[in-house]
Amino acid sequence: MENFRYFSPTEFVFGKNAEHEVGKLLLKHKATRVLVHFGGGSVVKSGLLDRVENALNKAGLPYVLFGGAVPNPRSGLVYQGIDLARAEHLDFVLAVGGGSAIDSAKAIALGAAYDGDFWDLYDGKAKIVAALPVGVVLTIPAAGSEASASTVITHERGMLKRGVLSDFNRPRFAIVNPELTYTLPPYQTSAGVTDMMSHIFERYLTPSKGVELTDQLCEATLRSIIAAARVVIREPKNYEARATICWAGTIAHNGSLGVGRIEDWSTHGLEHELSALYDVTHGAGLAVMFPAFMKYTVDVDVERYRRLAVTVWGIPDDPADPKRVALAGIAAFEAFLTEIGMPTTFGGIGAKQEDIETLLDKLEINRGKTLGSFMKLTRSDCRNIYLLACK
Ligand code: NZQ
Ligand code: ZN
Numbered sequence: 001m002e003n004f005r006y007f008s009p010t011e012f013v014f015g016k017n018a019e020h021e022v023g024k025l026l027l028k029h030k031a032t033r034v035l036v037h038f039g040g041g042s043v044v045k046s047g048l049l050d051r052v053e054n055a056l057n058k059a060g061l062p063y064v065l066f067g068g069a070v071p072n073p074r075s076g077l078v079y080q081g082i083d084l085a086r087a088e089h090l091d092f093v094l095a096v097g098g099g100s101a102i103d104s105a106k107a108i109a110l111g112a113a114y115d116g117d118f119w120d121l122y123d124g125k126a127k128i129v130a131a132l133p134v135g136v137v138l139t140i141p142a143a144g145s146e147a148s149a150s151t152v153i154t155h156e157r158g159m160l161k162r163g164v165l166s167d168f169n170r171p172r173f174a175i176v177n178p179e180l181t182y183t184l185p186p187y188q189t190s191a192g193v194t195d196m197m198s199h200i201f202e203r204y205l206t207p208s209k210g211v212e213l214t215d216q217l218c219e220a221t222l223r224s225i226i227a228a229a230r231v232v233i234r235e236p237k238n239y240e241a242r243a244t245i246c247w248a249g250t251i252a253h254n255g256s257l258g259v260g261r262i263e264d265w266s267t268h269g270l271e272h273e274l275s276a277l278y279d280v281t282h283g284a285g286l287a288v289m290f291p292a293f294m295k296y297t298v299d300v301d302v303e304r305y306r307r308l309a310v311t312v313w314g315i316p317d318d319p320a321d322p323k324r325v326a327l328a329g330i331a332a333f334e335a336f337l338t339e340i341g342m343p344t345t346f347g348g349i350g351a352k353q354e355d356i357e358t359l360l361d362k363l364e365i366n367r368g369k370t371l372g373s374f375m376k377l378t379r380s381d382c383r384n385i386y387l388l389a390c391k
Helices: 018-028 048-058 075-087 099-112 186-204 212-234 239-251 266-278 282-300 302-311 322-339 353-367 379-390
Strands: 011-014 034-038 063-066 092-097 134-138 150-155 160-165 173-176
Touching: 011 018, 011 239, 018 048, 018 092, 018 134, 018 173, 034 048, 034 075, 034 099, 048 063, 048 092, 063 075, 075 099, 075 150, 092 099, 099 134, 099 150, 160 266, 160 353, 173 239, 186 212, 186 239, 186 266, 186 282, 212 239, 212 302, 212 322, 266 282, 266 353, 266 379, 282 302, 282 322, 282 379, 302 322, 353 379
Parallel strands: 011 173, 034 063, 034 092, 092 134, 134 173
Antiparallel strands: 150 160
């Protein structure tokens, strides 16, 4: 096991009607004037925003509504949000929505506390030393941003999609009511499931040794997600299955499954270029890239892939032919993605083979010459993985 430091300050309030507590939680976390940030309107349609406003009014908290965060959130709205936060002397950012509203809220919180262009913090020109506090009312289990140290924004200049990690990005509180996810379109539910599974794979596929505890936690979380996803496809209003997916999405990315391990994240790097270039749903992009990454890297650690196949996908073991077992596990993952309605090839998300060199150029700008730690991927490896994803 590697040495580690783990900081997870987020207070969770989980369950039915939890959103009614938002006013009390904001007061507890010392908010006095709140920026309420949300996405494209699902929270208006569902009535959630009304309930949040009622809770804020009841708590006597002044607030400003600021919507418009799009999937793969953009820098333009972040600049507007920072100006608004400063002009209105707001001291707390409340995100109501999914990863996109939360990441945009985190960026506003960083930018409002930084005397310069917030993008300096994303391209490494400046270090994060402060942020306004952020709270979350979650509406889609997927990105795990409700507890993560990360925020991912696309800058319109060059359409560069970049993340930045800092413990300042970890929300002070997150409200998770699984019933709020009943209205999700099936495609978004499945993309969310794919994203949280990918967050686990990025940690499970590691060169670290002596990580039996987190290996088993990863495997159990994956099994729970797979079982619950199958229920939710048939019964979108199954509370227990929705609740399992909600909490799994959080623990998949709050860092607890990655402690003591070297994490990989090359597949996320490969995917972020797809969502930057084609504006595809992040989870769908991962459904295309992860099977390709797995096929390409199976020989790096056949034993680890064999174990994944047996423990998560229920493939019968065959010690005489571990690679066959490993590949059967990857095939089972791909079949599961198809079962839940996810694309698994470039064609399924409108990506084009002729754009691969453009993807690779941007990948190099964002991530440098090599990628990942499970296998150090060169430009040529990344090209081969993109080609595998074309099929
Ligand atoms: O914008 P609205 O109208 O709210 O609609 C959203 C959006 O169209 C809709 N939606 C959300 N909750 C709903 C709902 N529709 C009906 N009922 C509900 N309850 O779903 C769509 C997707 O929402 P979005 O917030 O984009 O989803 P997600 O949580 O998957 O976030 C994706 C973003 O997070 C980034 C991704 O790259 C992408 O930009 N990530 C952030 C991470 C982090 N901060 O730690 C890690 C991830 O790996 C990821 O990169
Ligand atoms: Zn992700």
